[in-house]
Every structure is written in C-alpha cells, then in structure tokens.
Amino acid sequence: xxxxxxxxxxxxxxxxYQMGDVKVxxxxxxxxxxxxxxxxxxxxxxxxxxTTLLNIISGIDKPTSGAIFVYGEDLGAKDENFLASFRCNxxxxxxxxYNLVSTLTLAxxxxxxxxxxxxxxxxTEKRVGYLLETVxxxxxxxxxxxxxxxxEQQRVAxxxxxxxxxxxxxxxxPTGNLDAKTSLKIIEILQKLKNDGKTVIVxxxxxxxxxxxxxxxxxxxxxxxxxxx
Amino acid sequence: MSETFFPINDxxxxxxxxxxxxxxxxxxxxxxxxxxxxxxxxxxxxxSMAQNRLTASFVSVFSNxxxxxxxxxFLVGVVIVSFMVFVMMAQRVRDIGLMKAxxxxxxxxxxxxxxxxxxxxxxxxxFGVVLGIGADYASTSLLSIIGFHAxxxxxxxxxxxxxxxxxxxxxxxVGAKPVLDTTQIEPTKAISPSYYYGLTKxxxxxxxxxxxxxxxIAMRSLFRRRSATLRIIFCLTAVFILVTVAIAGxxxxxxxxxxxxxxxxxxxxxxxxxxxxxxxxxxxxxxxYEARDTPSLNYTDEKYQITNAILERLSLIxxxxxxxxxxxxxxxxxxxxWKIDPATASTIPVGDSRRGRSLIVGVEPEKTLSEWLLDGExxxxxxxxxxxxxxxxxxxxxSEPLNQSVKVFGADFDIVxxxxxxxxxxxxxxxxxxxxxxxxxxxxxxxxxxxxxxxxNRENLVSQIATSVGAVDSKFEVxxxxxxxxxxxxxxxxxxxxxxxxxxxxxxxxxxxxIGYVILxxxxxxxxxxxxxxxxxQPRTVVxxxxxxxxxxxxxxxxxxxxxxxxxxxxxxxxxxxxxxxxILEIAGWLLIALAVTFIFSLYPAVRFARKxxxxxxxxx
Numbered sequence: 001x002x003x004x005x006x007x008x009x010x011x012x013x014x015x016x017y018q019m020g021d022v023k024v025x026x027x028x029x030x031x032x033x034x035x036x037x038x039x040x041x042x043x044x045x046x047x048x049x050x051t052t053l054l055n056i057i058s059g060i061d062k063p064t065s066g067a068i069f070v071y072g073e074d075l076g077a078k079d080e081n082f083l084a085s086f087r088c089n090x091x092x093x094x095x096x097x098y099n100l101v102s103t104l105t106l107a108x109x110x111x112x113x114x115x116x117x118x119x120x121x122x123x124t125e126k127r128v129g130y131l132l133e134t135v136x137x138x139x140x141x142x143x144x145x146x147x148x149x150x151x152e153q154q155r156v157a158x159x160x161x162x163x164x165x166x167x168x169x170x171x172x173x174p175t176g177n178l179d180a181k182t183s184l185k186i187i188e189i190l191q192k193l194k195n196d197g198k199t200v201i202v203x204x205x206x207x208x209x210x211x212x213x214x215x216x217x218x219x220x221x222x223x224x225x226x227x228x229x
Numbered sequence: 230m231s232e233t234f235f236p237i238n239d240x241x242x243x244x245x246x247x248x249x250x251x252x253x254x255x256x257x258x259x260x261x262x263x264x265x266x267x268x269x270x271x272x273x274x275x276x277s278m279a280q281n282r283l284t285a286s287f288v289s290v291f292s293n294x295x296x297x298x299x300x301x302x303f304l305v306g307v308v309i310v311s312f313m314v315f316v317m318m319a320q321r322v323r324d325i326g327l328m329k330a331x332x333x334x335x336x337x338x339x340x341x342x343x344x345x346x347x348x349x350x351x352x353x354x355x356f357g358v359v360l361g362i363g364a365d366y367a368s369t370s371l372l373s374i375i376g377f378h379a380x381x382x383x384x385x386x387x388x389x390x391x392x393x394x395x396x397x398x399x400x401x402x403v404g405a406k407p408v409l410d411t412t413q414i415e416p417t418k419a420i421s422p423s424y425y426y427g428l429t430k431x432x433x434x435x436x437x438x439x440x441x442x443x444x445x446i447a448m449r450s451l452f453r454r455r456s457a458t459l460r461i462i463f464c465l466t467a468v469f470i471l472v473t474v475a476i477a478g479x480x481x482x483x484x485x486x487x488x489x490x491x492x493x494x495x496x497x498x499x500x501x502x503x504x505x506x507x508x509x510x511x512x513x514x515x516x517x518y519e520a521r522d523t524p525s526l527n528y529t530d531e532k533y534q535i536t537n538a539i540l541e542r543l544s545l546i547x548x549x550x551x552x553x554x555x556x557x558x559x560x561x562x563x564x565x566x567w568k569i570d571p572a573t574a575s576t577i578p579v580g581d582s583r584r585g586r587s588l589i590v591g592v593e594p595e596k597t598l599s600e601w602l603l604d605g606e607x608x609x610x611x612x613x614x615x616x617x618x619x620x621x622x623x624x625x626x627x628s629e630p631l632n633q634s635v636k637v638f639g640a641d642f643d644i645v646x647x648x649x650x651x652x653x654x655x656x657x658x659x660x661x662x663x664x665x666x667x668x669x670x671x672x673x674x675x676x677x678x679x680x681x682x683x684x685x686n687r688e689n690l691v692s693q694i695a696t697s698v699g700a701v702d703s704k705f706e707v708x709x710x711x712x713x714x715x716x717x718x719x720x721x722x723x724x725x726x727x728x729x730x731x732x733x734x735x736x737x738x739x740x741x742x743x744i745g746y747v748i749l750x751x752x753x754x755x756x757x758x759x760x761x762x763x764x765x766x767q768p769r770t771v772v773x774x775x776x777x778x779x780x781x782x783x784x785x786x787x788x789x790x791x792x793x794x795x796x797x798x799x800x801x802x803x804x805x806x807x808x809x810x811x812x813i814l815e816i817a818g819w820l821l822i823a824l825a826v827t828f829i830f831s832l833y834p835a836v837r838f839a840r841k842x843x844x845x846x847x848x849x850x
Binding site for chain 1: 441442445446449450453756757759760761762763764765766767768770842843844847
C-alpha cells in the first residue's frame with residue numbers, strides 16, 4: 001500500500017502491555033496519515049502514548065493490532081533484520097535522552113550509521129564534517145559524549161540521525177531536557193530540515209515546536225483526540 | 230522485606246547469573262574433590278606414595294604431575310570463585326545504591342547481600358561435593374569396566390568435608406570484600422550511570438582511524454572495564470596453564486612413560502619357561518597394574534631349568550633371537566659406598582645396610598633383548614660383578630645407588646645403573662648370568678626370551694617354537710608378553726586420561742566465568758547496544774562486538790596460558806620428555822578445541838541478548 005505523497009499511514013493502531021496482572025493500553029485505534037515533507041508534532045500529556053507511537057513508526061516497536069505503513073512497507077509484518085536496514089536507510093531517530101554511544105567520539109557517533117551502508121571512507125568523513133558543522137560542533141569532533149553538555153549532545157544526536165540523509169526524521173521530546181536558549185537552536189535545526197523537504201515527526205510538549213508544525217496530533221490516554229492541520 | 234526473602238527473591242530474579250555462579254563454584258569444588266578421591270583410589274595418594282602398583286619412578290612422575298595439577302586446580306578454583314563473586318556483586322552496585330538512597334542502613338544492605346553470598350556459596354559447594362563424588366564413582370566404575378580391579382570404596386567424607394569447608398570459607402572471604410566495598414560507595418555514585426558504567430573517563434584505547442566502529446566499541450569497552458577485563462584474563466590464563474599442563478604434559482608424559490615400559494618389557498617378545506615359572510613371571514609383570522601378591526616359588530628347583538635339549542631345538546629356528554636368563558628371588562643388602570666431598574676433597578660414606586627382597590635376574594649382557602631406560606650404564610660382562618637395579622629398589626633401598634654396591638647371594642656387585650622396569654614393581658636386580666651362576670652354583674637358566682625378526686612370519690614361528698618346546702617337555706610353554714605389555718600401557722594410558730580429564734571441570738568453570746564476564750560486559754554496554762540497534766544496526770552487529778571482546782580476552786589468556794603451561798610441562802614435570810610430531814599435533818588440536826569450545830559458549834549471552842526487543846533493551850538502561 002503506497003501513494004507517493006503519503007509517508008506514514010497508521011490504521012487502527014493499538015498497543016498494549018501486560019504489567020503483571022494489569023493490561024496497559026498505550027495506543028487505542030490510532031488512525032492518521034502523514035504526507036511527504038510535512039512537519040508533524042505529536043502532543044499530549046506524559047504517558048499519553050507519544051513515545052510508543054514514534055517507536056512504532058520507526059519499527060523499534062510493533063503494534064499489538066492495526067497496521068503501520070511507512071514508505072509503503074508494513075512494518076508490523078517485517079523481521080528485525082529488515083527493520084534494522086529500513087531504519088538505517090529511511091529513518092533518522094532523535095531520542096529524548098540523546099543516547100550517544102559513550103565509547104565513540106562525536107565524529108564516530110555520527111559516522112557509524114554510514115559505516116553500515118558501506119559508504120566510502122572519504123564520503124563518510126566529508127559528511128561527518130558537514131553535519132557537525134551544521135550543528136555547530138565540528139571543533140569538538142574528537143571529544144567524547146561525556147565531555148559535552150546536554151544541548152550539545154542533542155545536537156550531535158541530530159547530526160547522527162541525519163547521517164544517511166534519511167527522508168523521515170523522528171524526534172522524541174528533542175527540547176525536553178534543554179534550557180530555553182539551547183531549545184531554540186534545536187527548533188532552528190528542525191525548521192531547516194523541514195525547509196530541506198524532509199518529513200519530520202516530533203513528539204513534544206514544547207509550544208514553540210507546535211507553532212511551527214504543519215500537522216498536530218493530540219494524544220490522550222493512547223487515543224488520538226484531535227487532528228489539527 | 231526480610232533478610233531471608235530479599236536475597237532469595239533477588240537470586241531468583243537473576244536466574245542465569247545465579248545459576249552460573251553456583252555452577253562455576255560447584256565445578257571448582259568438584260574438580261578439587263575428584264582429584265583428591267581419584268589420587269587416593271588409584272593407589273598413589275598425593276602425599277603418601279603407595280607402593281602396591283607401578284614402580285617408584287612412575288609413582289614419582291604421577292605424584293609430581295598430580296601435585297602440580299592439583300595445585301593449579303585449586304588455584305584456578307580460587308581465581309574463578311573470586312571472579313564470579315566479583316561479577317555477581319558488580320551487577321548489584323546499582324541496586325545497593327538505590328537501597329541506600331532510599332534510606333536503607335548500611336548494615337542492613339550488607340546483611341542482605343551477604344545472605345545472598347552465603348546462599349550461593351553453600352548451594353554451590355554442596356552441589357560441587359555431589360558432583361565430585363559422582364565423577365569419582367563414574368571414573369572408578371569405568372576403571373572396573375575396562376578390566377582393572379578398582380573397588381568402589383566408601384567415600385572419604387572427611388576429604389569431602391574439608392573441600393566443602395575450604396571453598397565455602399574461601400568464597401565467603403573473597404565475596405565479602407566486594408560486598409563491603411559496594412556498601413561503602415556513596416549512593417549518588419552507585420546509582421549514577423556515569424560511575425557505574427565508567428563513562429566519565431576517556432578510554433585509553435584510541436584505535437586506528439581506519440578500524441571499524443564495531444572494533445572500536447569492543448576495544449574501548451574492554452579498556453573501560455579494565456578491572457573486570459584484567460581479572461578475567463588472569464582467570465583464563467590460570468585455566469589455560471592448567472589445561473596445557475594437563476593436555477600437553479599428559480600426552481607427552483603418556484608417550485614417554487609408554488616408551489619406558491615398552492623398552493623394559495620389550496615389544497613382540499615371547500618367553501619360554503616351565504608353566505610355574507611362566508605363571509610367576511606373568512604375575513610379576515601384572516603387579517605393575519594390579520596390586521597382588523605373588524606366591525613363593527622355589528626358582529632353583531631343577532624341574533624349572535631349561536634343558537640343553539630345549540636350547541638345541543630352539544637354536545635350529547631361524548629368524549628368532551633368543552636370550553637365556555636365570556630368574557631367582559632373594560634377599561639383597563645395600564652396601565655402603567663412598568664419594569668425594571667437593572668442598573673438602575675427603576671421602577664421605579654413602580648409604581647404609583638396608584635389606585629387602587628382590588627378583589634377581591642373570592642376563593648375558595651382550596645378548597640381552599631388552600633396552601631399558603637407564604640412569605648410569607648397563608652391565609659389561611668383562612668387568613665382572615656389576616649390577617643394574619630396578620628403580621623402586623634404587624629409590625627405596627639405596628641413598629646414591631651409583632656410588633654403592635649390592636650384596637646378592639653373599640657376593641658384592643657394584644651398581645652401575647638403575648633401570649626402569651615394570652617387573653616386580655621395579656624391585657629387581659640384574660647381574661651377569663655367569664656371575665650369578667658362579668655365586669649360586671646353578672649352571673642352567675630357567676627362562677628364555679625370544680624376539681621374532683620383524684620381517685619373519687611371527688605366527689608361524691611362535692607356533693614352531695611352541696611345538697619344539699612341547700615336544701621336549703609338555704610342561705614348558707610359550708608366553709606372549711605383548712598382552713601383558715598392552716595391559717601395562719593401557720593402565721598408564723588410563724591414568725593419564727583420568728588426569729587429563731581433570732581440567733575439563735576447570736575448563737567448564739572457565740567457560741562459565743567467561744559467560745559471566747560477557748553478561749557483565751553486555752549489561753554495561755546495554756544502552757549502547759540498544760542505541761546501535763535503534764539507529765539501524767543488525768542484531769549480528771551486537772554479537773560481532775561481543776564476539777570481538779570475547780575473542781580478545783580469550784586470545785590474550787590463551788597466549789599467556791599456553792606459553793607458561795608448556796614451560797611448566799617441559800621444565801618441571803617430565804625429565805627427558807618424548808615429543809613427537811604426532812604428539813605436538815594432538816596437543817595443538819586439543820588446545821584449539823578447548824579455545825573454540827570456550828569461545829562458542831561465551832557467545833551464548835550475546836546471541837540471547839541480540840534477540841531481545843530493542844525497547845526491552847533500552848528500557849533496562
């Protein structure tokens with residue numbers, strides 16, 4: 001199932017977890033489409049299912065029922081090897097807690113997704129330099145993550161997410177742990193990505209991000225309560 | 230939460246890790262106990278040599294070997310127990326920090342985790358005792374099945390108790406320190422991933438810019454966990470020394486000792502003698518592998534003498550070499566000798582006047598068909614009144630045999646050599662036949678040894694010899710010595726196999742240690758692996774990183790362990806080792822198998838981990 005302009009198509013998505021004797025329903029019959037080049041903000045209270053939805057869109061998690069199509073691929077039906085390759089090629093993911101690899105330098109953190117696609121070393125080095133320059137951290141390429149502030153780590157996380165130039169970028173609360181000034185820099189990066197024609201889906205509480213979004217999805221207790229375009 | 234239920238629940242929560250620690254501990258206890266019980270059972274206690282079987286030189290070689298292997302088994306046990314307890318407690322640092330941060334007093338935290346340690350130690354040691362006794366029972370049964378008389382004696386429970394208590398105390402001592410250290414850490418540090426995972430330090434390993442990301446992650450993580458990495462390398466090095474000593478030493482010693490026996494008894498030899506002498510000779514040879522008494526026999530009885538008629542008939546048979554011997558039994562006496570003191574250049578007396586029973590064998594030195602392993606030289610008939618004594622006699626009754634003489638039938642014989650001969654457990658004295666006949670007044674011989682030329686038809690010739698001898702006197706018969714020689718060699722082979730079996734326990738425990746280390750390693754890199762996979766790494770990338778780490782640890786330990794093990798084997802354990810190309814290939818093969826098996830086992834946690842859903846991995850960081 002694919003139409004050229006629809007990047008993400010969610011159909012009656014449900015996700016539930018068994019926590020001891022209690023069944024927790026993280027997503028209930030979520031239905032929406034995301035078109036190519038759109039900036040989508042997913043909003044909602046803590047525990048409303050934003051992160052779960054991003055995880056399902058990225059193929060990190062699978063729905064309990066319903067279907068999720070990303071670039072025409074039914075991710076719920078794919079195996080782990082396909083999903084890994086799919087994420088590497090098509091999706092950039094920015095985690096709320098940065099999740100940089102602590103044993104690698106910033107340059108290596110940005111480079112490793114490219115290594116899996118076996119890009120020529122020269123191309124990789126050029127691209128790493130370009131991305132670190134874009135996020136303003138080229139001068140710290142050989143530093144390790146623990147030597148950076150939270151905002152700087154988040155910017156590296158963006159650079160890593162863009163390493164393979166994926167058409168779809170997912171960001172989970174990218175400004176959630178940052179101060180106001182650093183958050184603005186992150187928002188600038190998001191806007192630049194949108195202007196570059198990338199499809200961007202962001203889970204956020206941040207009003208400033210919501211303001212620049214083309215499409216807003218509001219989740220409450222796992223249900224999509226509003227589609228605001 | 231009581232001090233009883235918390236530890237039990239916590240141990241059950243970490244089933245795999247708890248199982249590993251208990252099993253590793255059990256294997257260490259079992260290997261030590263099995264070693265002690267086996268040493269006791271095959272008749273040469275580690276500390277007290279029993280003289281019922283083998284010969285003194287063999288007992289000495291086995292004892293040295295077992296003592297060395299035993300020392301290594303115990304050392305490896307200590308190192309493994311220490312490592313496993315360290316790993317067990319290292320994974321509880323975060324929990325301890327959380328408990329302290331929540332207000333749990335230090336002594337209560339210490340109590341909880343010490344109780345865990347006690348439970349694991351008691352269960353592991355008890356299981357080890359059962360396993361060790363089971364291995365001993367199985368090995369004794371195997372010994373009986375393959376034809377050696379080894380009775381299932383009652384278990385020496387004192388030995389079991391001592392091993393149990395030793396390892397219990399040991400594990401509690403080595404385990405208490407990390408528990409105490411961990412409980413002393415400030416809660417903020419204990420719960421901080423930066424401290425817990427060591428993220429605040431730059432890794433010492435930079436690596437080539439061209440090295441792959443997986444390799445860099447693998448190497449830097451190894452360097453970051455330096456303490457645990459060094460411990461596991463030390464632990465595996467000790468294990469590989471043990472494995473090398475047991476396998477290389479065992480195989481080399483097996484071949485060497487086999488060659489000693491084959492030289493002494495002679496391959497493809499037959500003996501012609503009166504039925505009674507023949508039976509007696511068989512028993513004297515069989516004493517090497519079965520503790521038994523030989524009945525008294527009057528060797529000088531005329532009916533046992535080989536008649537000229539028999540000798541004449543034998544001399545007509547072509548392609549066979551014959552050697553006549555006179556075998557007697559008598560009391561021999563040590564005669565004091567002397568040597569020059571290098572410091573004062575004066576002569577000093579050597580030895581005493583000890584007495585003992587010995588088999589006395591008169592041989593024609595120029596014609597002898599045997600080729601013993603000798604300390605000194607063999608008889609020379611022109612020198613007159615010389616003797617070569619068996620190794621048990623040399624070690625048991627003489628101080629410096631080559632500087633002494635032995636009194637046989639009232640005559641003094643200068644000892645010119647000590648030989649390794651399995652007959653009568655090495656309590657034998659060889660003298661020139663002519664001299665023996667002169668001092669005893671017996672002019673005949675009572676056995677003839679024969680060796681068929683390799684190119685001849687052995688079966689036909691043996692049959693021809695039997696017919697010729699039987700035609701003169703039906704009470705004389707032909708005894709094939711190959712069968713007895715094979716039994717002697719098999720017995721040696723069995724003992725060496727049993728000794729080589731010992732490191733199997735330690736190797737298994739080492740594999741568990743490595744698995745424990747890999748679990749610790751994965752636990753510490755969990756967040757990184759989760760991120761790698763979330764960003765697009767295939768599950769096999771995680772296995773590749775862990776495999777690289779495991780291989781590096783194994784290769785370092787393997788190189789160090791095998792080098793030290795070979796040095797120990799050649800320098801300490803075996804004088805004049807017989808090393809053949811075949812034995813080198815066999816040793817290399819076994820050691821590579823040990824490496825490969827350990828490596829494959831170590832990958833199990835990585836493969837298991839790689840199958841976990843990414844969210845589960847990330848949620849546990």
